[in-house]
Structure formats: structure tokens, C-alpha cells
Amino acid sequence: MTFSIGKNNLVLGSGTGTVVNISSLCGEDILINGVLPSGCPQQYSLTKSITIEALKDVITFQNMIFNPCDNPSTWTNVNTGAINQTLYNDTFTGYYKCTITQTAISSCNNFECIHVIFDYPLVFSQQTSPDIFPPISFGYKIKPNTAAPTIVIDHLNNPIQSQPIFLLFPGTAVSIPPTVPETMDIEVRLTKLDF
Numbered sequence: 001m002t003f004s005i006g007k008n009n010l011v012l013g014s015g016t017g018t019v020v021n022i023s024s025l026c027g028e029d030i031l032i033n034g035v036l037p038s039g040c041p042q043q044y045s046l047t048k049s050i051t052i053e054a055l056k057d058v059i060t061f062q063n064m065i066f067n068p069c070d071n072p073s074t075w076t077n078v079n080t081g082a083i084n085q086t087l088y089n090d091t092f093t094g095y096y097k098c099t100i101t102q103t104a105i106s107s108c109n110n111f112e113c114i115h116v117i118f119d120y121p122l123v124f125s126q127q128t129s130p131d132i133f134p135p136i137s138f139g140y141k142i143k144p145n146t147a148a149p150t151i152v153i154d155h156l157n158n159p160i161q162s163q164p165i166f167l168l169f170p171g172t173a174v175s176i177p178p179t180v181p182e183t184m185d186i187e188v189r190l191t192k193l194d195f
Helices: 022-026
Strands: 003-005 009-012 018-021 043-051 064-066 094-102 115-122 137-139 150-153 165-168 183-192
Touching: 043 064, 064 183, 115 150
Parallel strands: none
Antiparallel strands: 003 009, 009 018, 043 183, 064 165, 094 115, 094 183, 115 137, 150 165
């Protein structure tokens, strides 16, 4: 975005653009430091299939939505299109919005259009407990009445700093082999916040 500053106005865009009368907004001069943001936050996405379970699976991780410590990773940088990106780097620590979107009806037709959103501070913890249960918001088209989703950020002790994030559905039956568990395809998207 281009901008120019006049005595009492700010012009956004090229040419005449949109003129904002600064003195009418706040009655005094404004000092603008830095560069205007491009308006496109940094985003990472991945797609996968997970099992629908009431409890976290720390053996096969079939209901894990992601682990920021995975390396190599399957994240795609949405802004650049770069694939196989890893978040396991101190430069990626910070605050994120995480969205989980169900991309197809579940394998047993019990779940459709599940949408989950929560705040996710990415910090590489060196502790093995306690686990974190962030508050979430969610929406859905179809789900069993007893199956409200929850998120668990697990601090495993092997390997240290492993932090699998699970999407759980308490109230769903725990699958016992040889029963085939219900699955759903999802897209996970992390959007970096600028603070």
C-alpha cells in the first residue's frame, strides 16, 4: 500500500487515492513511524485425516492435529506457497490463531462441517506438565449431542519439547481394536498475530 502525507491529511493509495483528514480525526498532528503492513498476516496450513476419539492417543497419535516440534513437517506457507515447512525454530515462537476446518463428512457420517478456533501461543516448553486446555469456539452442521470438541496441548516427556495438539470429542465411544475408528479430514491453519 502506498501513502503520502500532506499538512493535514493522509492519502492512501496512488494518485488522489482516499484522503483522510488527520486533524478532523484527532485534532493534532500524528507522527507515523515504520511501514504500513501489507494486510496479509503470515499463515501456515496443513491437511490430514484424524481419528475421532474421546482420549488423546499418545502411542500412534492418530487424533493429533499437529505438533509444532515435528521435523520434517508438512506445513505449507500460505503466503509464499513453500511446502514442507517446519515450525520447530525459535523464530516461529509467538502468538497464533489456530483454526481447524473439517473438509469432508466423517467416515461414519456422524460429523459434518466441524469448525474450531482457539488462541495458540507457540513456546517450546521444557516441562512435561501440566497439559494445557485452551478455551475454544466451535460450530458444526452435524455432530452427536455429547461430542463437544476440546483441544489439549500435551507436554510429553519423550522427546522433550514435544507438544502434540489433540482434537478430542469427549462423549464419543473409545474405539477398541478391531473396531475401525471414525475418521475426519481436516485443514489446520495457523495465523501469526503481530504481538
